Amino acid sequence: MIIAVSGKGGVGKTAFTTLLIKALSKKTNSILVVDADPDSNLPETLGVEVEKTVGDIREELKKAIEENKDIGMSKIDYLKSKVYEILVETDNYDLLVMGRPEGSGCYCSVNNWLRQIIDELSKYYEYVVIDTEAGLEHLSRRTTQNVDTMIVITDPSKRGLGTAKRIKKLANELEVKFKDIYVVANKVKPEHEKLIEEYAKELKLNLIGKLPYNKEIAEYDLKGIPLWYLPEDNEVYKKVKEIVDKYF
Numbered sequence: 001m002i003i004a005v006s007g008k009g010g011v012g013k014t015a016f017t018t019l020l021i022k023a024l025s026k027k028t029n030s031i032l033v034v035d036a037d038p039d040s041n042l043p044e045t046l047g048v049e050v051e052k053t054v055g056d057i058r059e060e061l062k063k064a065i066e067e068n069k070d071i072g073m074s075k076i077d078y079l080k081s082k083v084y085e086i087l088v089e090t091d092n093y094d095l096l097v098m099g100r101p102e103g104s105g106c107y108c109s110v111n112n113w114l115r116q117i118i119d120e121l122s123k124y125y126e127y128v129v130i131d132t133e134a135g136l137e138h139l140s141r142r143t144t145q146n147v148d149t150m151i152v153i154t155d156p157s158k159r160g161l162g163t164a165k166r167i168k169k170l171a172n173e174l175e176v177k178f179k180d181i182y183v184v185a186n187k188v189k190p191e192h193e194k195l196i197e198e199y200a201k202e203l204k205l206n207l208i209g210k211l212p213y214n215k216e217i218a219e220y221d222l223k224g225i226p227l228w229y230l231p232e233d234n235e236v237y238k239k240v241k242e243i244v245d246k247y248f
Contacts, residue, residue, distance in 0.1 A: 028126050161185070
């Protein structure tokens with residue numbers, strides 16, 4: 001199953017993704033995590049170090065092509081070997097960081113090869129979790145085309161849910177097919193829960209979770225402690241695990 005997590009900046013998308021991976025890891029360690037956000041924060045919240053990204057090897061290959069260097073194999077085989085080299089393996093999941101966006105010039109061929117390689121790599125895992133970049137660009141670039149479930153994280157407001165509605169609408173317009181599009185509202189106060197449910201129903205969104213504001217998570221963020229180490233009795237983590245147990 002391939003799960004993509006989306007949402008506008010500042011709504012807690014990466015924090016949710018971290019807790020989603022933590023909860024999924026209780027079921028299996030056959031998880032490929034793809035950090036597709038150029039503003040890469042997922043390794044920090046997971047508590048792992050990444051030395052090299054897909055963006056780095058893409059630049060290396062482009063430079064070799066421009067300088068007519070002999071890389072000793074086909075370009076796609078070169079990329080494939082490098083992707084496996086930079087894959088960060090842990091006991092609970094494997095992590096691939098996409099890294100920086102493209103520089104100047106055409107990257108069409110290299111990006112197509114990379115998509116093929118990552119699609120092939122994904123087949124070896126029970127779950128693939130993609131932390132997408134903020135906004136809607138990943139849809140127009142088709143970086144999340146082969147996804148089973150899209151989870152849109154929103155702040156607890158009608159405007160935030162409107163962003164989720166636009167993502168759903170754009171996906172339909174671009175004919176990007178998801179089996180399910182779910183919405184999770186983050187940092188919801190108890191007195192606003194019913195109102196958020198009403199907004200979601202009005203906008204015809206499938207709201208599967210309402211996560212409360214949590215002081216412990218805020219403290220972890222402030223101190224730079226990876227959210228991966230959040231206790232399992234944390235209220236937000238328990239709600240994320242409930243989502244995993246029910247839908248995944």
